[in-house]
Amino acid sequence: MIHDKRRFSITLLALALAFAPHLPHVPIFVGIFVCAAWGYALGMQYRGWPVPPRWLRVVLTLGCLALVLFTYGRSFGRDAGVALLSLMLGLKAVESKSVRDMLALLFLAYFVVVTNVLYSQTLVMSAYMFFSVMAVTAALVHLHSGESRLLPDLRRGGLLLVQALPLALLLFVFFPRLQGALWGVHDQRDEGVSGFSETLEPGSVANLSLSREVAFRVDFPGPIPDRDSLYWRGLVLDSFDGLTWFRDLPVELAQSRSENFSQQAVPYTLTLEPHNKEWIFALDLPVFAPRGTVLRSDRTLAGMRMVSSRSRFELVSDPAPEQTPLPGPAWIALPEDGNPRSRDLARQWKDSGLSPAEMVAAALELFREGGFVYTLRPGAMAADIVDQFLFATRQGYCEHYSSAMAFLLRAAGVPVRVVVGYQGGEENPMGGYLIVRQSDAHAWVEVWVDGRWQRVDPTSVVAPQRLVTGVESFVPQGQGVLLPEGIRALRQVGRFFQLGWDAANNSWNQWVLGFSHERQRGLWERLGIDPTTIAGAGKLAAFLAAGLCLTLGVAFAVMLRSRQGERDQVALLYGRFCRKLAAIGLARKPAEGPHDYAGRIGRQRPDLGQAARDVIDAYVALRYRGSGDPAAFKRLIEEFTRRTF
Amino acid sequence: MIRFIRTLIQARQRAPLPLRLTRRRIYILPTRAGMVFAFFLLAMLVAAINYTNNLAFLLTFLLGSISILSAIHAYANLAGLELESARLFPAYCGDDARLQLFFRAGGRERRRLGVRVGTAEDSFSMPARAGREMDLSIPTSRRGLRPLGQVVISTRYPLGLFRAWSPLILPVTGLVYPCPLAADRMDWRSLHGEGDEGALGTVSQSGEFGGVRPYRPEDGLSRVSWKASAKGGGLFAKEFRSGVARTVVFDWYEIRVSDYEERISLLAGLVREAERQGLSYGLRLPGLDIAPGSGMSQAHRCLEALALMPEGS
Numbered sequence: 001m002i003h004d005k006r007r008f009s010i011t012l013l014a015l016a017l018a019f020a021p022h023l024p025h026v027p028i029f030v031g032i033f034v035c036a037a038w039g040y041a042l043g044m045q046y047r048g049w050p051v052p053p054r055w056l057r058v059v060l061t062l063g064c065l066a067l068v069l070f071t072y073g074r075s076f077g078r079d080a081g082v083a084l085l086s087l088m089l090g091l092k093a094v095e096s097k098s099v100r101d102m103l104a105l106l107f108l109a110y111f112v113v114v115t116n117v118l119y120s121q122t123l124v125m126s127a128y129m130f131f132s133v134m135a136v137t138a139a140l141v142h143l144h145s146g147e148s149r150l151l152p153d154l155r156r157g158g159l160l161l162v163q164a165l166p167l168a169l170l171l172f173v174f175f176p177r178l179q180g181a182l183w184g185v186h187d188q189r190d191e192g193v194s195g196f197s198e199t200l201e202p203g204s205v206a207n208l209s210l211s212r213e214v215a216f217r218v219d220f221p222g223p224i225p226d227r228d229s230l231y232w233r234g235l236v237l238d239s240f241d242g243l244t245w246f247r248d249l250p251v252e253l254a255q256s257r258s259e260n261f262s263q264q265a266v267p268y269t270l271t272l273e274p275h276n277k278e279w280i281f282a283l284d285l286p287v288f289a290p291r292g293t294v295l296r297s298d299r300t301l302a303g304m305r306m307v308s309s310r311s312r313f314e315l316v317s318d319p320a321p322e323q324t325p326l327p328g329p330a331w332i333a334l335p336e337d338g339n340p341r342s343r344d345l346a347r348q349w350k351d352s353g354l355s356p357a358e359m360v361a362a363a364l365e366l367f368r369e370g371g372f373v374y375t376l377r378p379g380a381m382a383a384d385i386v387d388q389f390l391f392a393t394r395q396g397y398c399e400h401y402s403s404a405m406a407f408l409l410r411a412a413g414v415p416v417r418v419v420v421g422y423q424g425g426e427e428n429p430m431g432g433y434l435i436v437r438q439s440d441a442h443a444w445v446e447v448w449v450d451g452r453w454q455r456v457d458p459t460s461v462v463a464p465q466r467l468v469t470g471v472e473s474f475v476p477q478g479q480g481v482l483l484p485e486g487i488r489a490l491r492q493v494g495r496f497f498q499l500g501w502d503a504a505n506n507s508w509n510q511w512v513l514g515f516s517h518e519r520q521r522g523l524w525e526r527l528g529i530d531p532t533t534i535a536g537a538g539k540l541a542a543f544l545a546a547g548l549c550l551t552l553g554v555a556f557a558v559m560l561r562s563r564q565g566e567r568d569q570v571a572l573l574y575g576r577f578c579r580k581l582a583a584i585g586l587a588r589k590p591a592e593g594p595h596d597y598a599g600r601i602g603r604q605r606p607d608l609g610q611a612a613r614d615v616i617d618a619y620v621a622l623r624y625r626g627s628g629d630p631a632a633f634k635r636l637i638e639e640f641t642r643r644t645f
Numbered sequence: 646m647i648r649f650i651r652t653l654i655q656a657r658q659r660a661p662l663p664l665r666l667t668r669r670r671i672y673i674l675p676t677r678a679g680m681v682f683a684f685f686l687l688a689m690l691v692a693a694i695n696y697t698n699n700l701a702f703l704l705t706f707l708l709g710s711i712s713i714l715s716a717i718h719a720y721a722n723l724a725g726l727e728l729e730s731a732r733l734f735p736a737y738c739g740d741d742a743r744l745q746l747f748f749r750a751g752g753r754e755r756r757r758l759g760v761r762v763g764t765a766e767d768s769f770s771m772p773a774r775a776g777r778e779m780d781l782s783i784p785t786s787r788r789g790l791r792p793l794g795q796v797v798i799s800t801r802y803p804l805g806l807f808r809a810w811s812p813l814i815l816p817v818t819g820l821v822y823p824c825p826l827a828a829d830r831m832d833w834r835s836l837h838g839e840g841d842e843g844a845l846g847t848v849s850q851s852g853e854f855g856g857v858r859p860y861r862p863e864d865g866l867s868r869v870s871w872k873a874s875a876k877g878g879g880l881f882a883k884e885f886r887s888g889v890a891r892t893v894v895f896d897w898y899e900i901r902v903s904d905y906e907e908r909i910s911l912l913a914g915l916v917r918e919a920e921r922q923g924l925s926y927g928l929r930l931p932g933l934d935i936a937p938g939s940g941m942s943q944a945h946r947c948l949e950a951l952a953l954m955p956e957g958s
Contacts, residue, residue, distance in 0.1 A: 103678050103805055107685055110708060114689055117700040126700060133704065137711060141803045146757035146770055156803055160718065164710035171706040178694055513699050555714055559721035561752075590730070 005045045007143055010150065011102045012038055014139035015089060018109040018132045021116050021125065022082055027071055030083050033064070037090030044094070052094060061091060078118050085112060102143055109136045123508045134161050163555045170547040174540065176531070177517040198277075200237055200245040200420055200443055202385060206376050206397040211438035215422060216272040216281060217506055218434040225266065225283075227424050229319070231444065231455060232281040232436060234421035236298040240410070242335045243385060245403060245418045249330055252297040256288035265318045271509060272311050278303045281421055281436075283317040290314055291518075298417070312514050321452040331415035331448070339386040339407065346411030356414040356449050363405050364461045370394060372401075374463035398466075401458035402443045415448035419455075423466075431503035570622050570630055577615055577637050580644070594620050611640050658795065658814045663729045665751070666798070670811045671723050673716055679806035682712060715804040722800045723809045725751040726758070729776070733783065733793055733819030735945065735952075737913070741782035742819050744793070749776045756802045763794060788823040788909070788952045822948040826907075826914035892937045893919060894927040913951050920944040930954065 016038070023031050043049040052060075064087040072080035089112070092105055113132050116125065138150075138157030145153050197204060216232075239248035265287060272280060280293055280301040289295040290313050293303050299322075303311070349359050371394055378395040381388045386407045389400050396404075402418050409416040423442035425434040444457040459466055521531075529543070530536035578588045586604060588597050598616040602609030615636050621628040660670070675683065686709050693701035727749040736742035744762060748755075750771045759768040765781040785791060799810035895915050902908045912928065919926040920939065927937035928947045935947055 114704050121700045144802045144805045160711050163714050167710035168706040172703050515699050
C-alpha cells in the first residue's frame, strides 16, 4: 500500500518537526537513538526490513529507561521526562503498523510541542510551535482523508487552525487563572543566567558590561525621566573585607508608605527577566512593596521567592531620600589593617575638620583631578587594592571607584554603603519603553549626610558621558578607526530592526506570557465583571457562552455554505423548468437525459416541442459544452413559462 | 419497553429515496481516539494551571478548539450528502447480492465517507457536485424477499476525533432466488414430458443460426448479435431456427424429490440451465402457471415465483 507508506512518512515528518526544538536539550544518545529508530521505521516501510522481535523491543525499552535513570539519577524532572518521551517516540515509530498507531504517534507529537514551553517561550519559538501544531494537524487530516495529494490536507489543517484561533483566544482571556500553583513546582535553576552575584569585587560589574542581554524592561505611563537620573537599585552592600563588598547585617523589613509620598513620585511597570535571585530592581526608593515582595529597611525590594520566570511589577518610586536616624557603627566598619595610604588620606581629611559633605566633595575632586581613567580593563590587582587603585594604577571601572570611595569615607568615619544595580537604559521608540541591559550594570555609593542616605556616583565625575550615552562608548571596538558613512547607516538600520524586534517580543511577553491573574481581573473589571459575586460569575459565564456560540456559529456557517457557482445557477433554472413541465404531466424521468426528454416532449405535446427544444439546447450548451450565456438561458425559460402557462 | 424504543428509533431511521442527509439524520460522538485526546488535553490544562504557564494555556486551548472544530468539519462532511437511488439486485441464495447506491456530493466536496451494510463496507471521496456510484456486495443466506436493513454512512474526517454517522433504513427490498442445484447434480429423468434419456441433450445442437432480428429486452444479453448491432441502427438479436429449440415445462408436481426446499432448488437449477441453453421453458407451480418463454425476464419471472414460494411445511 503505497499510500500507507506515504502516510507513515508524513506522520514521521510532522513528528520530526515537533521534536526538532528538543534536540539541543536532550542528551546526545537520545537524539541518536530517536533518529536511528525513525530511520529504521522508514526502512521497514520502504525496504521491507524485518520487524524487530518482541524481546528486542522489550530489551530496548528497559535499556532506554535504565539509561535515563542513570543519566538523571533520582531527580526525575523536566529534562528526564523529555528524554523519556523522546525515547518513546523512537520506539513507538518502530512498532507502528496500523492507522491507530500513527494516530497515537501524532497525539504524542502534539504533546511534544507543548513540552517545548518548558524550555523556551520566545516569540520565535512560539511561532514555531504554532507552525508545528499546524503540521501535526495536517498530518492527522492526511491520515483520515484518503487523499493521495497532500496539499488539500495541508489547507484543511490550516483552515482548522485559523478557525480555532478566535475560540482559543476567547478561552485564553476568560478561562480563570489561579494564583500560584496547585502543587509545589520544582524550581528549575538554569545555568548561565547572567546578572549580579551577591558581592562586589573588582571585575564583577565589568564582566557584565559586554552582555547585551536584557535585564528588565520598564514602561512609564508618563514621560521617561532623564537618563542620568535613572538609578536602578538592586542590592545594598554593607561590609568590606579588604577585597569584596558584601552583605552581612541582618535584614530588617520596612513599612510601606502607602500614602504621603512626594509629588515627584513616579509610577512605572517593571518586567524583570528571570535571574534566579530574589532581589528586584527598582528606581530610587520604592514607596511600597507589591504583592509577593518585601521592602527592606535599606529600601530595596526583594521577592519572597527567587525570580525564576519573567515577572511583572507595578511600582511607584520616590526620588527624594527619606530621613533616617544615625546608622550604627557597623556602617563605618572596616577591616583592621590594609590600605595604609588610603587610611592616611582619610585621617588627613578628618583632622582638617572637613564635614562629611566636604569629604565627599574632596573624594570627587580627587577622582576628577587625579588623572583617573575609566576603563573596562584596569588590569589585575593583588593586595591593598584601594591603595593600588588610588595611588598607583588609577585605572578602574565603576566598582573600583565606588569601592575606593566607600573605603575612604568609612576610614574618615562617615557612614556609607555600596549599591549595585543598573544605571540608565535604552529607550525603545517603537514601544515607548525602556530596555535595561546587563551592560547597564553599575555600582555607586550612598553616603549618610544630613540625616539622609544620599546617592553619590564617583563614576559621574570620571566619565560623565557614561551616564548619558551608556557604557557602549567605553567598549573597545575597531581600535578607534572612524567607520565609513555607509557602515554607520547600515548599523542604524540594524539597530532599528533590533529595537523593532525587541518591541515585538516585549508585546508578546506583556500581553500573552504576562497575562496573569491580576491582569485578567483588571480586564474583567473593565468589562464590568466582578467574578466574586454570583451575578458577576453569571455575567462571565454569559460572556464566555456568547463568545463560544458566536465563534462556533461562524465556523458552522462557513463550513455548511455550499459553493454556489454559475453552473449551479443553471442547474437551478433547469430544475425550475422541469418542475413546470412536471405540473402538466411531463415530468422528467430520473434516468432521462436532456435530449431524450426534449424528444418525448415533442412527441407528447407537439405544440411545445420547439420552445422546449430551444431551452434544452441552451441548457446542454451551458452545462456540457461550457458555452452560452446564463442570462439568455434565464430569459428563454421565463419566456417559455409565460407562453405555456 | 426496549422494543418500543427500538421501534421508535427505527421509525426515525426510515428514509424515503432520494434523500438528503440533514441534522435530523446525523449523529456525532467522539471516537475512542477522541476520548484519549480529551484526556491528553485535560492533562495539559492541569499542567498549564499548575505552572501558570500562559503559552501552555494558549496551546492547550488551541488544541481544544481545533478538536471542537473538527466535530463541525466532520458534520459538514456528511451534511447535505444526497443518496439518490439504491438498488439491490437479485442474486441466488448463497451468492452476494449487488447493492448499488448512487450518491451526489451536493455543494461541498466529500472526503472519505464510509458506507456499511451489515458486514459489507467501503469508502469513497468525491469533489463538490459530483455523483458517484458505490457497489457493495451483500451476502445472502435464504431465499425470498430480503429487506436491505440498516445502511450506515459515516465519516471520521478530518482528525479522527469525532465520528459522524447517519443510520438509514431505506425502502429497498431485494429478492433472493433459491439456491439452484448445480446442473451436473440434476436428475434429468425426473423431468416431465421428456421421458427419453438425454432429451435435453439434443438442445445443445439447436443453436443453428437463423439470422438476426431487432432486439427485444427479453432476449437476454447472450443473444445480442454484436456484429450486426455494430453497424448502427439499434441492437439486433440472433435468432435461432424455431422447431429445433424445444419447449419444456418444469412441473412442480412431476418432480420426484420429496424434500420441499430441495424441490425448489432443483427447479431453480433447471430454470437457470434452460435459460443458459437458450431453451423456451415454462414453469408450473401450485397455483401458478408460467407460460413458456425465454430470456432474462422469463428467468426472473420463474425464479421470483420460486423464491416467493411459501415456507415448506
